[in-house]
Amino acid sequence: MSVQWSAAHCGGAWVISSYDGVAAALRDPRLSVRRGARWINRGMGNVSAELPAQRRFKRLFSRSVLFLDGRAHRRLRGVLHPGFKPTELDAQRPAIARIAAQLLDAIVTDPQARQGFDFVSRFARPLPALAIASLLGLPGRVPAAFVDWAADLAAFIGSPTPDASQTLAAQAAMEALCDFFAEVMQDAAALPPHSLLARLLQAYRQQGINRNEMLAQCCTLLFAGYETTRNLLGNGLLALLRHPAQWAALRAHPSLLRCALHEMLRYDSPVQYTGRRLLADLPVADRTLRQGELVILHIGQANHDPRRFTDPQRFDIQRNEGMHLSFGQGPHVCLGASLTLLEAEIAFTALLQRLPTLALPATPPRRQTLAAYSALDCLPLIF
Template sequence: MRLSDIGPIGQQAVLPAAAAMHVAAGPVWSEDYCGGAWLLTRYDDVAMALRDPRFSVRRAARWINSGLAAVDGRAAMSPAQVQFKRVFARSLLFVDGRAHRRLRAVVQVGFKPGDLQRQTPFIATMADRLIARIETDRVGEFDFVQAFARPLPALVIANLLGIAGLVPDAFIDWASDLAAFIGSPTPDVRQTRAAQQALADMCDFFAQVMATPDAIAADGLLARIVDARQAHRLTAIEALAQCCTLLFAGYETTRNLLGNGLLALLRHPAQWAALKASPQGLPAAVREMLRYDSPVQYTGRRLVADIELNGQRMKRGDLAILHIGAANHDAQRFSDPGRFDIRRAEGNHLSFGHGPHVCLGAALTQLEAEIAFTALMRVMPELRLGAAAPVWQDNSAYRALQHLSIGTRSQSHA
């Protein structure tokens, strides 16, 4: 089975990528991902694998090697390639067990409820400023992704880290190059080289910032990472890896949620009207946006032990693709899963993962989206889809809009 056989993916999709997806009793073997992988699509199977230590996140080496081999074949890796592999392999995303708990203990302090609530005024201010800029600059329709969904999460994660105003404009391009590499089932030469350069530039940026601690906000997360490095709780490469992970992951998921969520609301006018009439329902609405059109469609795991699942023998060393988007549309878990329903109350989606690797920034993403949609409903309540069709990025793992044309009803009557 090919990934494209499961359901519409990427820019060809009109419905959510998982909406027309067949949730197999699997796992099902596919040759599409790094030479072959098991696809898990049922909610219960994906949830189990996300929390089961036999499904290891330590898959970075083989996956990155496949991309590097495409660049240089069997030739020795350059210093830049070695650095690329070392940073990825030490990211919180790709370590298990004791190492994962140690790294998570350092960075999770910035995501405690009190720390996040202190971000609320900043998020609200930035959302209002972006909307004011849109209102001032636009003539006719505007691109919501470029004008709002891209800049807001970049500003927020930079402020959380304590480096507001320091992150270069090139960051969004770095994030895009990394997302293209991570989201490719088989990274090609161009994607690998672009991601390698993006990660190197990101590491150089953080190395320079950490070398000038006076530029870092004392109460920011980066200051705590620097303290952990000085206390020898992190190595230098681990500190860089976590900084890059936080900046990238904190941006990508939220940006996709904002775009996908607004598109879902505007494609369902009755739901949009109901939310404006009862804005107190926004937390549940954001959760439904995450379930309906998951910003991250799948994640990977490497088996560290043989396991039998639904009659299939999965062997140690096999790669498993946990299809979050499909699990969130499993009819055994959600009634009429292809229906967008902001009042849905049927338990948890898996868009932030599950188990020990549940997304560290889940609460921040939820908070950011609630503040953003509150501001949009208050200032621009007559939003409507523009004339141009939405344009999706061509990426299997990240469900991301490249462009979303938006107007207002008042314009349509002008």
């Protein structure tokens, strides 16, 4: 494992970018995900006195399953995991297919869309937010700002050095989401019995989790499920259209789709890196990383490690060289990986059937500037 020092991440961090190094670090219990409160403090660094809203944001944010280790992480993951079992996800397939069909109906019946439309705003952005809402047990009960709240939280988490504006936007989004989820859970009888919200509410009533933990997981499921899938849809379609032979092969052989999805994830990883804090000194090669230091695990670069993948810059939907790291590994492996793949499978199947003549116009796509994600703000398309 080799590391390099970078001043670009939160005032300074060690960056690990080899496949083997990142994979090992993801599994190493000496590297902790507990960093939520410190992140908020950094974002609000120019505010001298901590306000009650900021304290609540910290309490909620730091109780997300994404930012907990050990027993607390296992306990919360145990509450959420049954909702992501194959049988539960298979039950969501018709709902996700309906969402995809409705979004595509709106595009193909829009005369203006034939002159060009933005795939991100019309499809990639709403589909995962609406799909996770369905899994939570909220179909038809989603406020108009739902997608925007998810985006504000994702932008805060995706910034290597969040500023006060990003932090306050995320704080307001989490406050609004918590108010929304708290109101929904007051009418427990209206929740589908096997929905994730019903499971969380049951765990709270049985004192398996507290109120802050319950609300924090609701918010976590939204923005975590939103960002990865949205970026996979945008990045994946862009890669296919920039490689016409691959797009043609997938149209001719839809059975290649599952393999193609994993190549999309490897080729342009939705989450480029994740951060860890060292709980103990860690010897690496000829140096020692010290307890308390920040370590950046660069998933995007690891997925292009030539020691692991042949000609890694080549996009090949029939590549078969083992698993990428886009869903992580170890105790924090992505809980929603199967849901992301299910949504993407349904989405690309629908695109292949309904819009097989999709193409890139002269107007180039526009990328987000958040370094933690590989994400498109806009993907103009014609058909």
